[in-house]
Amino acid sequence: MNPKTSPGSVIYSYPADGQQGVSPKADIVLKFSDPITDDDIAVKISVTNSQGPVGYSPELIDGGRSLKLTPNAPFAVNSSYSVEFKEGLLAEGGRVMENPNSKHDSVPGIQFDTRSSFSGSKGLANFKESFEVTNMVPEVGSEFEPMNFSTFRLTMSHPIHPRWQAMGGRIELVDKDNNAVPATVLVKGNRITLDPCVTDDKMLCGSKQDVLNAGEAYRLAITDLPSLTVKGTLFSESYDFTPRDTGPTVVLQQTAIDSGIGNGMSEGAATTSILNGQAINGVKLNSVLLGTTAASQQTGNLFAELAYAPGFEANEALPLRIAKGSVLNSTSLDVKVGGIVNVIDAATGQPQTTGNIKVTMLSDASGYMSPNPYTDDINAPRQITLFMDVSMNAENAQPNASLSQDLLGVELRGIALVRDGVLTIDAIGMVEPNLLGQEHADSTIAFHLEADTDIDSVLDAAPW
Incomplete structure (x- = not known):
């Protein structure tokens, strides 16, 4: 048999090419079409910013099909980074992985920007001197266009004053007759979410009945x-758009799979992500106050509403949403100071635990299933992008006082493949919760969701 000689390619990256607001504590993850066999990864792949090269440690995952680059120190805030292959990486079968070049831009390599600082210091908290929108999803003319079931998310260059409403600020959506459209508006830090809900029964927000009028004019207006x-x-600005029809939509039940930790399995024996090698759907917090916690297992069912695929071209992103109010639950964590010393519950005299950790979606999560930007190979996985706003609450009162909070603009980047009638999504996302106002912890989550799509499955699984 002749060995393969055609070139291979990168088929996924985290951060994605062009991604903004990346945590300074993120790892870089690359996935390839074929297993990497090269022993000179650290020589051939450069990570740089304006100050020069960034040191890192490479680790091959999933039999060499994925590569994790762990920086020697956190990235700088408000900075741009580039990942480039100075030479092609050798792969199985004689293939060579050349420098990735996403279709999103003409710049070779993978570029991303880190978020601004959580500090109140103007120099660190402001991404730009001017107060403006730095990112908007969806946006007219972009890869992610407005749909009739879209939730709108904006990132500002400055944090927004928490008393913005009392100070006369307004954020609203109006229709063609200048009538206000009912919507949930969330503002925190430099993040804004506007989630329309046009049903009379607010329990139906995020349902199939909750859609804007496709083909009609709307305006998202921000004033003062x-x-x-x-x-x-x-800051004042308005954005005009005409939402596109997504129907007839179909709803799939997606299940967050237990890695085994939820059933008492050790982390070492748990099912791990094909992207970064972490336990799938496992949540570990890294902080000074709590140290590095054990993994909490996140499970649950999410009902994803997908747009009508024949209504979109093969080179277009297929939109989806997950309804406001959807819930994922995570297993209890022991509360330890510095990750070592148990905190004792004064009422029981026993070591304190969080109890069930409940994550609830505060708005409709919006997502897109896009063609692979790194290759034209029809067998390459489609890319998944999902934006969500969530609340996090612990079952037990005292830990809840530390953990309870809203997290806006959580962004997942992943891949989607259908095998044997099962749609499998693997994605990476990061959250950075504030602990007692003292510090921001960080957690990288390797999501793994599965949904049956064969002819024997219920394809319209929504309860509405």
Whole structure:
């Protein structure tokens, strides 16, 4: 048999090419079409910013099909980074992985920007001197276009004053007759979410009945929004769009699979992600106060509403949403100081635990299933992008006082493949919860969701 000689390719990256707001504590993950056999990874792959090269440790995952680059120190905030292959990586079968070049831009390699600082310091918290929108999803003319079931998410260059409403700021959606459209508006830090809900029964928000009128004109208007860090600076702008029809939609039940930790299995024996090698759907917090916690297992069912695929071209992103109010549950964690010393519950005299950790979606999660940007290979997985806003609450009162909070703009990047009638999604996302106002912990989550799509499955699985 002749060995394969055609070139291979990168088929996924985290951060994605062009991704903004990346945590400074993120690892870089690359997935390839074929297993890597090269022994000179650290020589051939460069990670750089404006200050020069960034040191890292490479680790092959999933039999060499994935590669994790762990930086020697956190990335700088408000900085741009580039990942480039100075030479092609050798892979199984004589293949060579050349420098990735996403269709999103003409710049070779993978580029991403880190988030601004959580500090109140103007120099660190402001991404730009001017107060403006730095990112908007969906956006007219972008890869992610407005749909009739879209939730709108904006990132500002400055944190927004928490008293923005009392100070006269307004954020609203209006229709062609200038009538306000009912919507949930969430604002925190430099994040804004506007989630329309047009049903009379608010229990049906996020259902198939909750859609804007496709083909009609709408305007998202922001008026006199005050910056937190630059006193007296206000932002006003409006965005006109005409939502596209997504129907007839279909709803799939997606299950967050237990890695085994939820049934008492050790982390070492748990099922791990093909992307970064972590336990799938496992949540570990890294912080000074709590140290590195054990893994909490996240499980549950999510009902994803997918747009009508024949209504979209093969080179277009297929939109999806997951309804507001959807819930994932995570197993209890022991509360330890510095990850070592148990905190004792004064009422029981026993070591304190969080109890069930409940994650609830505060708005409709919006997502897109896109053609692979790194290769034209029809067998390459499609890319998944999912944006969500969630609340996190612990069952037991005292830990809940530390953990309870809203997290806006959580962004997942992953891949989707259908095998034997099962749609499998693997994705990476990061959350950075605030602990007692003292520090921001970080957690990288390797999501793994499965949904049956064969003819014997219920394809319209929504309860509505």
